[in-house]
Amino acid sequence: MVRKLSLFLIMAVLAIVTAACGTETSQEANGSDEGSKTESNEITIKHQLGETPVKVNPEKVVVFDFGVLDTLDKLGVKVTGVPQVNIPQYLSKFEDSKYENVGSLKEPDFEKISEIEPELIIISGRQQEAYEELSEIAPTIFMGVDTSKYMQSFKENTKTLGEIFGKEEEAEKELASIEESIAALKEKATADGSNGLIILANEGSLSAYGSASRFGIVHDVFGVKPADDKIEVSTHGQSVSSEYIVDKDPDYLFVIDRGAAVEGESSAKQIIENELVKKTKAYKNDHIVYLNPDYWYLSGGGLVSVAEMVKEIEKGLE
Known part of the structure; x- marks a missing residue:
């Protein structure tokens, strides 16, 4: 009887230890998943001026390139600040006071940008010299179009924006439509x-x-x-x-x-x-x-x- 009781107690202890190990293993696995998830919330963008870690789906975005602004608007992405001088007429809604005015294309308002505390700043050629100073405020990426390889550069920029803002499918769809229309135009021009x-x-x-x-x-x-x-x-x-x-x-x-x-x-x-x-x-x-x-x-x-x-x-x- 004593022997059966001892065996029962040993088995009970083993069951408790096993359960505890299982819980610990589960917690470790969860911790690993959370770590992967955290890492996946940031991507590194390679651009003309360097490599910049960028948060996926940043909420506060300052955009200095009107072509990028055009693309983000088409993809339904909200922006926080833009240079409100010489905005193209078809993008005139960005002149509204609900968008922060961050200076001009050649003269960024660094003080205003700092106040916004953006999670991402997007620039192109006209702001290239301000890259270092802007990078001290927030992650900054260069997205100008390389005219020597226009379509390749344009498509890469669009796909990168799709990746940053979770709009990959929408970006691909829009690009496919443009490529189709270009093919028709090229055929017409050549003929x-x-x-x-x-x-x-x-x-x-x-x-x-x-x-x-x-x-x-x-x-x-x-x-x-x-x-x-x-x-x-x-x-x-x-x-x-x-x-x-x-x-x-x-x-x-x-x-x-x-x-x-x-x-x-x-x-x-x-x-x-x-x-x-x-x-x-x-x-x-x-x-x-x-x-x-x-x-x-x-x-x-x-x-x-x-x-x-x-x-x-x-x-x-x-």
């Missing part, structure tokens, strides 16, 4: 065989842009043959004259009016359609196409702007 020249009108001066340039998407992606394949690649374009336009005599002349985008006053038509340019095929055939500077000059690289660029060139080729 047409006409050439084109891209001009930026800035007050009284003219600049030409070719392949791999800021507006080179017209040639490199949309398939419009360049009227001049030797245009100097630079941020501000190659300075040209009306005589140059006449000499190249393009089938299509695509014009971007910087004054309309920055100053709010359009003057491109008066500059472009002078007696010299009226001698070109583009003018005679009514093929001077004035492009919307909001999409082309202020907010390139956005889901909406790129889609609208495709539509404008397609309509211009009709």
Whole structure:
């Protein structure tokens, strides 16, 4: 009897110890899961200026690039602060006081940004020099479009934003739609065989842009043959004259009016359609196409702007 009781007690003790071990193992497993979950709430973004750990689904976001702002708005992502100077008309809702004004594109308001305590700051070329100072305030990533590989850069940026904000499926869907429309435009442009020249009108001066340039998407992606394949690649374009336009005599002349985008006053038509340019095929055939500077000059690289660029060139080729 004593022996049976002792055996019972031993078995009972073993059961308790086993249960305790099981609980401990379970707690350790839970702790490991929580650790993985915590790690998965942060991703490292590689960009032109470095590598930055970024919180997934950040709640307070400051955006300095209008193309990125365009994409986030299309994906339904809320932002906290934007530079409220020269906002493209189609993004004018961001001029509302419910959004914090964080300065201008070239002069960030560091004090205001610090007050916001953002969880993420997104910049591009115009704010590049302020990267270090902004990084001291919050995680900062560079998301400018590389015009030498426009579509690759644009798609990478869009997918990265989708990853950060949990909008991967939506981003892929929008990109697929744009790629489909680009394929149709390229087929049309190639079949047409006409050439084109891209001009930026800035007050009284003219600049030409070719392949791999800021507006080179017209040639490199949309398939419009360049009227001049030797245009100097630079941020501000190659300075040209009306005589140059006449000499190249393009089938299509695509014009971007910087004054309309920055100053709010359009003057491109008066500059472009002078007696010299009226001698070109583009003018005679009514093929001077004035492009919307909001999409082309202020907010390139956005889901909406790129889609609208495709539509404008397609309509211009009709």
